[in-house]
Amino acid sequence: MGYSIRNTGEIIMDVQKNYKYYAFISYSRKNSQAAAYLQRKLERFRIPVQKVDKQLLLPEQKYIKPVFRDKRDLEVSEKSFTENIKTAIKETRYLLVLCSPESASSYWVAEEIKYFLETHNNDFSLVVPVVFSGNPGSNDETECLPEILRRNEITDRNLPRMVADEGENVREGWENGLIQTISYMLKVKRESIKASIDAERVRFLKRCIFITIFALLIFIALTVWALHAEKKAGRNEIKAKEQTALARKNESIAKEQTALARKNESIAKEQTALAKQSFV
Structure with a gap:
């Protein structure tokens, strides 16, 4: 499903568009472990369907999946690597960018973002930067946002952060970033997302x-x-x-x-x- 803009400026879903992937993770190979964590946890998250706008869900959808990560999901085919990536990007609803100084300087991450915007009406609201390390907007060696994302539509947001705050361990920091990412995509309060994760943990x-x-x-x-x-x-x-x-x-x-x-x-x-x- 794609997005369109009403006169009121409200973002709504274009129900004529059905995407193959719920999200595509763009990342630097140096951050592969975090990308794998994000994919695994997103696909296992049970959506609180009663709290989510039906336009944000596919029919009978109970989980945020599939989520594309090139190292796992690329199929053997006659197409080149680049063509396979482009096909996956065109068929995804959201682009998750795992942001770090490494991904900020990555040619391939920048190309994936550009192609996603080209195929999604240049809609930055569908791009979800997830801060893994570094400082967004610092414009120095710790800058984690790719140059194409250093704009108000992105920097004015409260970006998801997979970074442990003081008194937290790494696992807690990663989970907080996961919660924030899901909250943004489903347009549901973080407390509700955390409650769903805790409930699933209790069920487990x-x-x-x-x-x-x-x-x-x-x-x-x-x-x-x-x-x-x-x-x-x-x-x-x-x-x-x-x-x-x-x-x-x-x-x-x-x-x-x-x-x-x-x-x-x-x-x-x-x-x-x-x-x-x-x-x-």
Whole structure:
């Protein structure tokens, strides 16, 4: 979906345009880890659809995805690298620029921004600079905004910052930048975005707890079954030994009875012989 301007100056969606990507991340290779984090977290964010203008969503859309990052999403094709990038840029709704002194001096980042603006009616409101390091507007070696973005439409904004404030760790700084980025794209207050992220984290923990308890119950059931089987096997072994001992005893008795029978037979023969001698 694209944007158009009403007479009142209000930005609205052009519902005739359907984009393949929700956002395209433009970044310096030196900031690849942060770009991967941003892509992963954006695509996993569950949109609070009841708080978002329907014009900002695709039908049945529950997540901010797909988000294009060239290292992961470029497909093997006959097109050149540049043509593939241009195609992806044309088919994306927002351009996220991961801003750092490295990206500020990157030729490719500047080219991606220029091409995005060319294909999106030169609408800077669709460009989302995300400060990763450096100082926007400093115009020195710490400058993080590419030159094309050093203009009032950008610098007058409260830009998302993936930078830890005093007392925060790096993870917290990155998450704050993520929240600010989502807030800008969905036009929803940061508190609502943070609440959604916290709620998703709670749901994730509940799923983990449920899976852990379920796995524990299965383990307990298998342990009880194994103990029962072991106990039964022990009883069967004892019974088998008793039966073996009884069989050996019966065999011994049978041998004794056989020997006794032979002895009786021998005695009977002797008595018969003596009887014959008496008649003579």
